Amino acid sequence: MMARIRFTAEQIDWLRQEFPCRRVPALTSAFNRHFGLSLSEGQIRCALKNHRVLSGRRGRLDAAARAVWTPPRVAVLRMLRQKYSTRECAETINARYGLNLTPSAIKGACARFGIPAATDGRFKPGSEAYKMRRTPNRSNAGSFRPGNRPHNTHPIGAYRLARKDGWLIRVQDSGTPYRARFDWRPVRHLVYEEHYGPVPDGHIVLLLDGDQDNCLDPDNLIAVTRAVMARLNQAGFSDLPQDRDIRRAVVAEAIYRQAAHARGRAAGLRYAERRALITPVARP
Incomplete structure (x- = not known):
């Protein structure tokens, strides 16, 4: 059984300083050269986790992503995102650099590099609601007026055959569908x-x-x-x-x-x- 590794305060401070600019494989090699040890990547990962050493990076940026999102392109994306949607940003960047990025890829890049949108989707104080800017729909104006009755309304004295109560006759007109059942008597x-x-x-x-x-x-x-x-x-x-x-x-x-x-x-x-x-x- 491998003996437990106890990291000194100096070593933990070195990890905190170097981890933001190095990945775990490179960090392990540099740590072993600096302190003359032969620790594995797993042991370095456990030390980072146990001592809560964070890199400060958002997401995982692999070699392909680094090739696509160079610093100039990130700067262009940051400028475009202040005015345009993710779909428009994807169309502009694809046309400019000959890429084939989707709006989802643009959204992921914005989250990875901390690029905020121009708006957060919330109404600002004093803003006007969307429905207030619309033209009122007047297509049904006057369709239902007071006293309007359906064409199949039964008059008082009409008969109908019910499955449970047999023949019924309408004796009154309450004028509301909620009390229509009281308008009929066997x-x-x-x-x-x-x-x-x-x-x-x-x-x-x-x-x-x-x-x-x-x-x-x-x-x-x-x-x-x-x-x-x-x-x-x-x-x-x-x-x-x-x-x-x-x-x-x-x-x-x-x-x-x-x-x-x-x-x-x-x-x-x-x-x-x-x-x-x-x-x-x-x-x-």
Whole structure:
């Protein structure tokens, strides 16, 4: 195992003085000649890192880069960058020196040699915003005026068929799309209220035969609670024959079983005991 090298203060000071103007290979050779040692490049690199010796150079400038960016060309780039963009600088330098540099190469050279741009891209105090210098766009002026309605607006009294609620009728016009859903009411609700009075709270109006087109027949309407509707769904009410008498009997049995379930819960019966009272209604 190689013994650990301890660098003296004199040696560290020499590295700090010579590293800014020498690369590591040249620095290693000069260090060994000056102090009569035989250290490797790796040991010099570790010494530079451990003692935080910095070169002050930005980026890695290889032989090809040194051939391209000679001091006169760097001076020209520094002068051009104060007035032109990286693309314009690349075009000017390529035309002047016969090179093929890209705007990215110009940007990298500016960062390497510490060449700032003419502007930093930030607004200065008192500057005018870009949108204030533009001509206002008046193409849509007057297109949407107060009271303007789309061409497909449904008038009050119009009908439409919804997938979930069946036939709906528009009863009011709120004038805002956020409340448009309150402008429509199911037709079967209006027919039920006309013949039987208001729909009780917590009830829904059910079509006995399941045909949405028969919503105007009051004999085809019945109000049930959502709990009863759950029992009907468990019994496969939608798959029953479209005979009103059969379906009315099934609804009556579901109402009876739901009432028995509610009484069993009030009496403190267990779940299995209540379950026996609400078995699915048998299909005819």
